[in-house]
Amino acid sequence: MTSTIALPRLLRIGAGASRELASVLQSLGLSRPFIVTDAYLQESGRADGLVQGLEASGLTAAVFSHTVPDPTVRSVDAALEAFRQGDHDCIIGFGGGSPIDTAKAVAVLAVHGGPMSQYKAPHAQDLPGVPIIAIPTTAGTGSEVTRFTIITDESNDEKMLCAGLAYLPVAALVDYELTLTKPKRLTADTGIDALTHAIEAYVSKKANPFSSTFALAAMRAIAPNLRRVFANPDDRPAREAMMLGATQAGIAFSNSSVALVHGMSRPIGAHFHVPHGLSNAMLLPAITAFSAPVALPLYADCARAMGVAREEEGDQASVARLIDELRQLNADLQVPGPRAYGIEETRWNSLLPLMAEQALASGSPGNNPIVPTSDQIQTLYRQAWAA
Template identity: 45%
Template sequence: MINTFSTANRIISGAGASGHILEEVNRIGATRVLFITDSFIENIGLIDKLSAGFKEAGISRETFSKVQPNPTVHNVEEGLRILIESKADMLIAVGGGSPIDAAKAIAIAINNKPPLSQYMGYQKIPKPGIPVIAIPTTAGTGSEVTKVTVISDTETDVKMMIFDDYLLPEVALIDYELTLTMPAALTAHVGIDTLTHGIEAYVSKKSCAMTDALALSCIRLVAENLEIAWNDLNNKTAREGMAMAACHGGMAFTNSSVCLIHGMSRPLGVQFHLPHGLSNAVLLPTVTKFSISGAAHKYAQIARAMGMAKNTDTDEAANLDLIIGLEALNRRLKVPRLRDCKGIEKAKFHEVLHKMADDALASGSPQNNPIVPSKDEIIKLYQEAW
């Protein structure tokens, strides 16, 4: 079997890695830069800090800071308008997965005809975009090293997954010091998002030896660092470990694919504006329990890698410990049940169950799951997670 592996062209990591931004802009040869971010990042002055020295180096910069959580087609269109007006030849994405995903979509939109929806799915983008430097400020999505962008279409209520090599950032600057401002709840949610990436990449039907190694590294790093980072937000060792976990998880899943959890997570984000990390976290134990018999040995290895089971335990015992352990992890990190998430009303939840199940299946991710569910099984899983 032939496997293909791809990731960001250049990855620079460690404390102060973001300080290499001017060097990388010059190396690529850009002279007009557009930052893509959200209002919080702009308001705390991070863009000004990162772009210090640009003017003296003859590089102009503008900022588009209206990216919202679960970025929309409108965000992309507005960012594209600013890109055209500014005549920028490079994008620099700063923030969590939302600004980075938006920047990827804006970068390819400049050279590819609308609508964006025609590129939903796998390898459908005909032309490359302009270069993107990705600077994550959360340790969660791994979007800085993936060929995936997820954009919400508010007209159809669909969270579109677009998967293409042309979406890979040119440079990822992974500076864990930028994650030190994350509050505890966000640390938990994006951390379990990272764990979900590692787990799904490892059990995916498209996994291979290279993605398995990265996925297991991601899983181990989360087990070693997430709760420490959550309990001590300024623990630099734990923050660095989680930044590396997110990177390894991103490299793994972008080459082996995510599975059912992500397929079910995206509709929750569209219908209830649930942050992506939280929607993955609330689904992780329930969907893992459903999927476990389809890849029993691999799930047992996950339990062992996380220290939830011993190497001498049988796969069956390890799998039971994994489910118990994931449920306990959510409780310790104060991850709510679906019914307790802000903005989810029971009546609407039941009203949109069929559409969410249809959209989950249409995304393509559930087809990579160890057990491929039916629509009725997805509806039942949503109800169990409630």
């Protein structure tokens, strides 16, 4: 059986990689970029820094800075309209997952048109759109190396998973120095997001030797450094390891899949506007405990890669350590559960059937070691509430 592997044509990784944007564009034969970013990166001057670097090389760029967290159909349409007002030959996603995901959606719609809803899974959009260059500023989503984007349909509060080679950037500039000013909450949430990517990619039914190698490498990079960057944002070696680990985790799940955690996480974000990494963190311990009994060797490998179990320990003991570690990690990183986050219990419970339906419809739970029923998903949501 063969595995299909897809990667950006070009990766530049390391301190200062983002300053090489002009030379990367020129090497790809591109010269008229449209930069998609957010208000913070615009107001802080970081987007202007990109533009100035391009201008110094004789390139000009337009900037769209009105992306929103968890991008919506409306916000994507606004970016698409701005893109169409110029003559651009590529799109640069500069920021966290939201600007990069917005850039990906615009790249497809600019060429192929239609409403975003026609591209949601199980549709696979492999025919290319506008070339995408990704410059991540968070160590979390891995969107710079994935063939996915997530867009929220405001009409029904659905987070739509859109997949295909059209969403895969042609180049990614992975510069950990861009993460040095990230606040603690964002550091924690994006870090757990990356760890979840790695774990789910490894235990997924679609895992393969290539993706599993990157998943284990990501766990080895993230696990010993996540608490370090949370406690000391200026810890450069830890920041570098987290950025590399997030990219490795992105490569892993883009070439296998995510699973039940992500399937259940998206409805929480859509209905309650919980940041994606945080909703993953709320679910990860309970879903790991649910899934592990049918895949003990795989989850035990995760425990060993993360350094919470010794190589000689048995699988059962290793998995018990893994579940304990995930619970303790949430405590150490001050992850609130749904109740502590402020979600109203009656509304949470009333939406459980719909959230379970949306989770299953995304397809991600089908990749889990054990595929849950709607009732089991609702039980897991209740467990997350009580945690």
